[in-house]
Amino acid sequence: xxxxxxxxxxxxxxxxxxxxxxxxxxxxxxxxxxxxxxxxxxxxxxxxxxxxxxxxxxxxxxxxxxxxxxxxxxxxxxxxxxxxxxxxxxxxxxxxxxxxxxxxxxxxxxxxxxxxxxxxxxxxxxxxxxxxxxxxxxxxxxxxxxxxxxxxxxxxxxxxxxxxxxxxxxxxxxxxxxxxxxxxxxxxxxxxxxxxxxxxxxxxxxxxxxxxxxxxxxxxxxxxxxxxxxxxxxxxxxxxxxxxxxxxxxxx
Amino acid sequence: xxxxxxxxxxxxxxxxxxxxxxxxxxxxxxxxxxxxxxxxxxxxxxxxxxxxxxxxxxxxxxxxxxxxxxxxxxxxxxxxxxxxxxxxxxxxxxxxxxxxxxxxxxxxxxxxxxxxxxxxxxxxxxxxxxxxxxxxxxxxxxxxxxxxxxxxxxxxxxxxxxxxx
Numbered sequence: 001x002x003x004x005x006x007x008x009x010x011x012x013x014x015x016x017x018x019x020x021x022x023x024x025x026x027x028x029x030x031x032x033x034x035x036x037x038x039x040x041x042x043x044x045x046x047x048x049x050x051x052x053x054x055x056x057x058x059x060x061x062x063x064x065x066x067x068x069x070x071x072x073x074x075x076x077x078x079x080x081x082x083x084x085x086x087x088x089x090x091x092x093x094x095x096x097x098x099x100x101x102x103x104x105x106x107x108x109x110x111x112x113x114x115x116x117x118x119x120x121x122x123x124x125x126x127x128x129x130x131x132x133x134x135x136x137x138x139x140x141x142x143x144x145x146x147x148x149x150x151x152x153x154x155x156x157x158x159x160x161x162x163x164x165x166x167x168x169x170x171x172x173x174x175x176x177x178x179x180x181x182x183x184x185x186x187x188x189x190x191x192x193x194x195x196x197x198x199x200x201x202x203x204x205x206x207x208x209x210x211x212x213x214x215x216x217x218x219x220x221x222x223x224x225x226x227x228x229x230x231x232x233x234x235x236x237x238x239x240x241x242x243x244x245x246x247x248x249x250x251x252x
Numbered sequence: 253x254x255x256x257x258x259x260x261x262x263x264x265x266x267x268x269x270x271x272x273x274x275x276x277x278x279x280x281x282x283x284x285x286x287x288x289x290x291x292x293x294x295x296x297x298x299x300x301x302x303x304x305x306x307x308x309x310x311x312x313x314x315x316x317x318x319x320x321x322x323x324x325x326x327x328x329x330x331x332x333x334x335x336x337x338x339x340x341x342x343x344x345x346x347x348x349x350x351x352x353x354x355x356x357x358x359x360x361x362x363x364x365x366x367x368x369x370x371x372x373x374x375x376x377x378x379x380x381x382x383x384x385x386x387x388x389x390x391x392x393x394x395x396x397x398x399x400x401x402x403x404x405x406x407x408x409x410x411x412x413x414x415x416x417x
Contacts, residue, residue: 001395001396001398001401001415003413003415004381004401004402004403004413004414004415005379005381005395005401007379007381007403007413008379008380008381008403009378009379010379011379012377012379120406121406122405122406123405123411123412123413124382124403124404124405124406124411125403125411125412125413149406150406232306232307
């Protein structure tokens with residue numbers, strides 16, 4: 001039971017998610033007289049950022065004698081300078097690092113990284129982890145995953161630019177199998193068991209008859225309908241008291 | 253509607269107070285729910301049990317020789333069963349399709365319903381399991397008094413580490 005309680009809080013365990021900060025401008029500002037959220041937590045987070053090796057784009061400011069909230073806290077000189085650096089005319093958005101680690105506590109609460117989205121994880125109790133390395137010379141995108149079932153690339157992602165091969169947990173997938181532009185929203189990379197493949201949004205129903213008069217109903221569904229299909233087949237097996245589970249699989 | 257209406261009004265008020273969220277309250281089964289947005293279903297009593305989606309791992313059952321009970325499918329072992337006794341309650345999240353969700357809160361009586369309703373997530377930074385079967389012991393032991401607690405995986409199976417007493 002303790003595992004379930006801990007797992008429920010993992011979305012807020014920021015110390016586990018620090019590696020996601022790499023290459024993202026971060027400003028920490030905290031009053032050292034804060035009696036609501038003690039400054040210890042800001043110092044601890046700063047320590048973790050430095051230990052994770054992602055401090056190059058992160059800065060830390062402690063405000064002497066200041067508490068948790070006061071008039072002017074959102075417009076200090078340090079904050080205004082930070083906003084100007086990031087948002088002023090001519091300011092350049094930071095490039096996605098060529099290699100990074102992506103830690104996901106809950107896919108529903110986690111946005112994409114470099115346009116790469118982790119959509120589903122296998123075990124909700126554990127973290128999902130992904131290590132990405134872009135080898136431009138070989139036009140290869142190398143991705144190692146742990147506890148991740150499905151990923152997708154957003155329309156705006158530049159990670160696949162000039163890439164020929166995506167090496168996912170050692171398996172080769174041709175980058176041109178994933179289309180450009182708006183069509184990307186219907187394509188996913190899915191891990192079923194031990195192998196990865198490209199899946200798209202589709203549903204196909206086939207009825208066939210054998211020579212002995214038996215009939216067979218086959219339903220093929222793309223990744224986005226797999227959940228609904230599993231729920232329906234599980235319900236049918238339960239209601240009809242079928243001894244062996246209905247077999248279903250993804251179309252080749 | 254027993255204690256369900258009072259609980260629904262309080263939930264609606266809390267959603268507005270803490271999340272700035274609008275909500276409509278209507279009687280279960282009388283009016284068709286809106287086709288957009290999420291749903292919170294609040295039910296009370298043995299006669300008003302929730303209607304779970306097909307294939308959902310939690311269900312109410314009526315075996316031949318026992319009273320109606322609550323059953324939870326588990327990974328690799330027999331389902332856990334909880335007879336409907338006087339302090340049983342449930343809070344769980346279900347898929348509604350089209351990326352919508354339903355939060356179901358049910359209690360066998362008013363006290364159980366209120367106990368389960370206290371676990372409706374309203375504050376940021378506070379985690380919540382996907383399903384919790386509550387009992388009277390929670391009033392004394394807190395989280396240690398749950399009957400069952402756990403999460404669902406990507407296709408709505410109960411996660412292997414889910415706890416069922």
